Amino acid sequence: MIVTKITDIAKLFWKEHINDRDIVLDATLGNGNDSLFLSKLVGSKGKVYSMDIQKKALDMTREKMDSSMSNINLILDSHENLDKYIKEKLSLVVFNLGYLPGENNEITTKSKSTLIALEKSMMLLKKGGIVSVAAYRGHDNGEEYIEVFKFLSTLDPKKYKVSLVNPINQSERAPRLFLCQKMKED
Template sequence: MGFLSVLSFAHRCIGERLQPGDIAVDATAGTGADTAFLCATVGAKGTVYAFDIQQEALDRAAERVGLRQEASGRLHLLLESHANMRQAIPPSDHGRVAAVMFNLGYLPGGDKRIITRPETTVPALDAALSLLKPGGIVTAVLYPGHEGGREEAERVESWAASLPEEECQAVVYRFANRSGNPPYVIAVEKRKV
């Protein structure tokens, strides 16, 4: 058995902590893979907020989840920057979010000029941490191989390294001997008080 892919590693980190009935956030809906994973994991009694600045991404997420009447009350698709997640998520859910997933870069099959940027991603990561319950987790899949991706990855890595260890623990999962600029994951767990 080989090592997990970066996406599988992010899903495993989330899956080990997220429970049916929990609240989760997909900060970058993209193709809807993470949105669908979060919806399946929190189940019928859970809630998922999915953010993207492109309607095409939200449409893909809805299609991937198979948005039916029974899912419409638990999945909230928000045409909004992830930097605004704290304002967009109801205050009653602040401090109750179990997991937040980021899959940075551009929408596969979409306009590659529309990318996530550190100016919005770092504030979004701060917002995500503020929304987490103790023991909650944030994962960020980083893609340094595209234009603008290396700068964003470096900023996110600096952000994670600067977190106070008494409040959070952060890990980096990457393939050290893969050529080019392969994607990698940063996962941050909010410590239980």
């Protein structure tokens, strides 16, 4: 397999980590590809929560879903409100920051709501669970990337292990992948 994108690398990690019956969150639904991939990983007894602030993202995903994907729960709301909908412990939380591909690039994820969502995700993450963040340095002058980097860098290393996948022979604007695993309960 030739890995060409950060999202491909992320999916390799998810595939190794996620099991049938797991409960996961796609906090930035976008075009739905991550949710569709996760739906297959968790199986019919698992659950995928999929959030986006744009109805178009939910509509596009709904069109791509088939009958085997009834485990996807589409939520029209900001990821900062994830705790209103999710009470279970999560095995994986996925953030693919930026904007909905092919749509209005003025509507983007924002540092403030993303940091709130990250904090809430850490609380809902089960021991061994992972938060996966694809962060793009190209939008908003890299502010959101910098804020996510600062937040994840300050997590207690006894409770969380954080890694950064940084493509070194690509543009400085190329996305980076953060992987954060919860090692201990709070």
